[in-house]
Amino acid sequence: MSCEVPLLVADHVSRLYGSRIGCANVSFDLYDGEVVSVVGESGSGKSTLLSVLSGSTPATSGRIFYRMRDGNTRDLATLGEAERRLLMRTDWGFVRQDAAEGLRMGVSAGANVGERLIGAGERRYRRIRSEALDWMGRVEIDPMRIDESPQTFSGGMRQRLQIARNLVTRPRLVFMDEPTGGLDVSVQARLLDQIRSLVREFSLSVVIVTHDLAVARLLSDRMIVMRHGIAIESGLTDQVLEDPREPYTQLLVSSMLQV
Amino acid sequence: MTAVRIREATKSFHLHLQGGVTFTALSQLSLDVERGSCVALHGPSGAGKSTLLKMIYGSYRCDSGSILVEDVGGAIDVACATPREIMALRRRTLGYVSQFLRAIPRIGARDLITEEARVAGVEDEIARRRAETLLERLNVPARLWDVAPATFSGGEQQRVNIARGFVVERPVLLLDEPTASLDAANRAAVEDLVMERRRAGAAMLAIMHDVETRDRVADRIVEMRAPNGGGGLHV
Numbered sequence: 001m002s003c004e005v006p007l008l009v010a011d012h013v014s015r016l017y018g019s020r021i022g023c024a025n026v027s028f029d030l031y032d033g034e035v036v037s038v039v040g041e042s043g044s045g046k047s048t049l050l051s052v053l054s055g056s057t058p059a060t061s062g063r064i065f066y067r068m069r070d071g072n073t074r075d076l077a078t079l080g081e082a083e084r085r086l087l088m089r090t091d092w093g094f095v096r097q098d099a100a101e102g103l104r105m106g107v108s109a110g111a112n113v114g115e116r117l118i119g120a121g122e123r124r125y126r127r128i129r130s131e132a133l134d135w136m137g138r139v140e141i142d143p144m145r146i147d148e149s150p151q152t153f154s155g156g157m158r159q160r161l162q163i164a165r166n167l168v169t170r171p172r173l174v175f176m177d178e179p180t181g182g183l184d185v186s187v188q189a190r191l192l193d194q195i196r197s198l199v200r201e202f203s204l205s206v207v208i209v210t211h212d213l214a215v216a217r218l219l220s221d222r223m224i225v226m227r228h229g230i231a232i233e234s235g236l237t238d239q240v241l242e243d244p245r246e247p248y249t250q251l252l253v254s255s256m257l258q259v
Numbered sequence: 260m261t262a263v264r265i266r267e268a269t270k271s272f273h274l275h276l277q278g279g280v281t282f283t284a285l286s287q288l289s290l291d292v293e294r295g296s297c298v299a300l301h302g303p304s305g306a307g308k309s310t311l312l313k314m315i316y317g318s319y320r321c322d323s324g325s326i327l328v329e330d331v332g333g334a335i336d337v338a339c340a341t342p343r344e345i346m347a348l349r350r351r352t353l354g355y356v357s358q359f360l361r362a363i364p365r366i367g368a369r370d371l372i373t374e375e376a377r378v379a380g381v382e383d384e385i386a387r388r389r390a391e392t393l394l395e396r397l398n399v400p401a402r403l404w405d406v407a408p409a410t411f412s413g414g415e416q417q418r419v420n421i422a423r424g425f426v427v428e429r430p431v432l433l434l435d436e437p438t439a440s441l442d443a444a445n446r447a448a449v450e451d452l453v454m455e456r457r458r459a460g461a462a463m464l465a466i467m468h469d470v471e472t473r474d475r476v477a478d479r480i481v482e483m484r485a486p487n488g489g490g491g492l493h494v
Contacts, residue, residue: 031343189364196363200378218363222342236317236342243319247275254276 005067006031007173007205008053013062015052021229022048025062028224028234032172033203037210037220037237039252045229046209047177053207054094054175055084069172089119093166097178099158103150103165109136110146112165120169135164139194156187160194167198176208180215192218213256217241225249260329262431262462263292263315267324268338270310284310286486287324294430297453297463299473302483308466311483312433314338315464316355317345328353328431350379356424358436360408360416367405368419369394372426379427386426393422397448413440425452432456434465438472450475 006029015022023045030036038046051057053064055076064076069091079087088094096102103112113132122128133143139160141153150158159179166174179195180188196219199206210216216223217237224234225246233246244250270285285307292298300308313319314337315326321338328335330352335344349355363371369390376386394404397418403411408419417440424432434453438446446469453476457463467473473480 034343193363193365200374221346235320236345238318239320239342242313243272245273245320250275 004031005073006065007067008207009065009073010049010053011063011065013049013052013064014060015048015057016060021045022057023052023226023229026224026226026231027062028231030173030205030207032205034222035199035204035206035208035220036222036224037208037216038224038226039210039213039216040226041211041252044226046226048229049226050175050177050207050209054092055088066173089116090169091171091173093169093171093174095159095162095166095174095176095179097181099150099155099162102162103158105149105151107149108147109141109150109153109161112150112161113168116165116169131168132164135168136161138198139164140190154187155183156191159183159191163195163198167202167204170202171204173205173207176206176210178210178212179208180210180212195219213241213252225252260294261291262294262329263290263464264327264334265290265311265315265324266327268311268314268321268326269323270307270314270319271322283486285314288483289324290481292431292462292464294460294462295457296479297457297465297477299477299480300464300466300483301473301480303485305485306483307485308483309435312355312435312464312466316349316353316433352429353431353433354424354427354429355433356421356435356437358417358439360411360420360423362407362409362416364409365407368399368408368411368422369404371408371419372422375423376426379429381427389426390422393426393452394419396452397422398445414442414445417441418445421449421452425456428456428459428461430461432461432463434463434467436466436468438467438469446472 008030010026010028013026014024026049038049040046052059065073066076067073094102110129110132113135114128117128117131133146136143136146141157141160150161153161180191183191192215208219220237223237223240224231225240227248233240233249240249241253244253266289267287268285269287271281271283274280274282288311300311302308310319314321317337324338326337328337328348330348335348337345372390372393373386376389377383399415399418408416421437438449441449450472465477
């Protein structure tokens with residue numbers, strides 16, 4: 001069965017900054033429709049790992065494999081620049097904590113969504129506009145605001161627009177870096193619920209970096225705990241949270257707020 | 260036919276934050292559960308009843324021994340299965356009804372139950388109908404169906420949880436105090452559900468403190484005691 005071949009494979013991925021470890025020897029497989037959370041505190045290397053996996057930072061050692069849309073699994077380091085750009089523009093998404101980094105703040109909401117479609121080769125203006133409207137509706141942004149700049153949007157709306165922009169090309173893999181960080185709790189709940197249903201609807205594979213174990217619990221199937229750049233523990237999300245093995249994981253879990 | 264076969268399952272917790280204390284929760288437990296049978300686990304708190312259910316479900320790791328659960332393609336040993344194998348086993352074979360509902364913000368009761376069935380591959384419309392039938396049988400008033408259960412009473416939450424656990428007809432069911440906060444009428448509704456699933460061939464392990472419910476639905480009682488006689492604590 002083709003779905004049994006992983007979509008993404010990290011094989012002993014390391015990123016060093018001189019003698020300082022960004023992340024070291026991280027290995028895991030990600031399958032279609034699976035959500036893996038990478039948790040840890042600031043400086044644990046989780047964001048470094050995400051940026052290496054998504055190709056924005058080169059790995060110092062180790063390899064990353066990805067099953068392309070044609071079914072062939074490729075070592076990402078061997079992709080040409082054009083192939084890599086196409087991958088990032090269409091088959092991958094990246095949702096950043098700061099929406100201003102993931103969006104183009106100088107153009108309208110509709111253009112933010114449409115731009116990814118154009119990048120994926122769509123040229124029909126009407127089609128682009130109707131897709132943009134459709135996606136704004138999906139993420140619960142009033143379609144009347146399609147021509148407004150995201151500058152006028154609230155934090156939660158910007159984050160939802162960023163998600164629409166990423167998902168409009170129907171990517172198979174989405175990287176998320178603290179997507180709910182810095183938002184009010186009620187806004188966070190709404191966003192989490194939307195991410196959760198979109199992940200299911202489109203059977204997305206997701207690598208999500210978060211320091212919030214409750215977010216990881218709600219969204220992810222599996223969890224990787226990082227500390228000092230090393231993946232110290234991993235497993236089913238409920239297993240890691242209910243039966244943490246490492247001292248540091250026990251500390252993290254016991255520090256989690258219970259409601 | 261044996262649906263769950265446990266051999267010498269052992270579980271201890273090493274509590275690093277409490278000075279490295281090791282706590283043995285379950286020692287060398289062996290148990291078979293046949294299809295169509297409901298085994299009630301009985302014993303004082305600390306005897307390892309919930310621990311055992313969580314080990315079978317894969318939420319707790321197993322230190323040694325084996326936990327074989329009969330799946331479509333043969334038995335899976337949860338004690339050494341990969342996360343992915345356990346995820347697949349849970350989707351089609353292994354259900355777990357805990358005492359408490361883990362509510363999800365903003366999602367209504369009916370959708371919560373429907374979604375559980377959809378993830379297991381049940382078609383949309385059928386999933387929704389099944390969810391509604393269960394909510395009716397469990398006497399959850401229709402005005403609550405579209406309300407997120409976070410604000411429900413304990414008994415209402417528990418019934419939503421039960422509906423969620425029964426909406427997919429899985430061949431192995433683990434029940435942790437499914438009737439703890441229910442009144443007599445709702446207890447009876449749950450007993451009926453359990454008996455229906457048993458007659459359909461499901462194997463069940465249940466923790467039930469209510470003696471009447473236990474006598475009605477279980478065909479076997481297994482006594483459990485804390486390892487080493489006492490609280491199971493040794494440093």
